Amino acid sequence: MDWDRYDAALFDLDGVLTPTALVHMRAWDATFTALFRARGIEPPYGDDDYFRFVDGRPRYDAVRAVLASRDVVLPEGSPQDPPGDGTVHAVGNAKNAHVLRLLAAGVEAYPDAVALLDRLAAADLPCAVVSSSRNARAVLDAARLTDRFRLVVDGVVAARERLAGKPAPETFAYAARALGVPADRCVVLEDAVSGVAAGAAGGFGLVVGVDRGAGADALRAAGADVVVTRLTDLVGP
Structure with a gap:
């Protein structure tokens, strides 16, 4: 060109x-797999969900998009929510905790x-x-x-x-x-x-x-x- x-x-x-897209992909997989299992959400989260609903989006927007794909609604919460699965922000913060652990490897x-x-x-x-x-x-x-x-x-x-x-x-x-x-x-x-x-x-x-x-x-x-x-x-x- x-x-x-x-x-x-x-x-x-x-x-x-x-x-680091692979880092984010692994972190999202761990986060949503745990969330879906805990709440009995079907179908299971997979790579297709990452490319359709997550890749490139801001963190909390990605959470909303994946949940919406399963007709699941969580309270918004706030950015200060600790990592967990009770609110949109808690799910996003759980993903970020995974990312930081993975990034520590270099x-x-x-x-x-x-x-x-x-x-x-x-x-x-x-x-x-x-x-x-x-x-x-x-x-x-x-x-x-x-x-x-x-x-x-x-x-x-x-x-x-x-x-x-x-x-x-x-x-x-x-x-x-x-x-x-x-x-x-x-x-x-x-x-x-x-x-x-x-x-x-x-x-x-x-x-x-x-x-x-x-x-x-x-x-x-x-x-x-x-x-x-x-x-x-x-x-x-």
């Missing part, structure tokens, strides 16, 4: 830059992501991370990627600025404005269907679907202009 046509790159984090960036970031740095193209995760900065620090980005728009920023989460385009639009780059001059790079949908809804110059498991057809159906399996496919030799 011709990167000279664009003035900024907006990266999702988990699954695009780092394999994080390595995808080599193809590092190669693309090297190329964009050489071209002095501004890069931002746009993630639904409230742990994004900790993941970037652990993966030694923090200095690669001029801006991080994460779940903490989204909550502070009252930005709707993916699949709404608001977090990507916020990042573009903060970088001072028009949306149609930005490339969005996403591995989640909800994130691709957010990019497509925001009028961005190019939406790249990075297929780390969601499936090329699903990413294209959500609005990806191009789908790759490796980020190095986006640079020349």
Whole structure:
């Protein structure tokens, strides 16, 4: 692709830059499997639920979406609820506790992501991370990627600025404005269907679907202009 046509790159984090999407996937599986067993919820939670209802969404939105898929309603509670299964926030906080335990083992960036970031740095193209995760900065620090980005728009920023989460385009639009780059001059790079949908809804110059498991057809159906399996496919030799 011709990167000279664009003035900024907006990266999702988990699954695009780092394999931490697998960490989140395992944490959600443990959380919902325990919840469903305790409450007799059927059918059991599975990988298809992750890609349909969870991947790329803010934590509590993901809880609501999965519960709604089983016609289950829990009280909202508050973000201060301890991990458990009594409220939406308690379920989300139980998932986060799993994530923090798994992240303690360490994080390595995808080599193809590092190669693309090297190329964009050489071209002095501004890069931002746009993630639904409230742990994004900790993941970037652990993966030694923090200095690669001029801006991080994460779940903490989204909550502070009252930005709707993916699949709404608001977090990507916020990042573009903060970088001072028009949306149609930005490339969005996403591995989640909800994130691709957010990019497509925001009028961005190019939406790249990075297929780390969601499936090329699903990413294209959500609005990806191009789908790759490796980020190095986006640079020349």
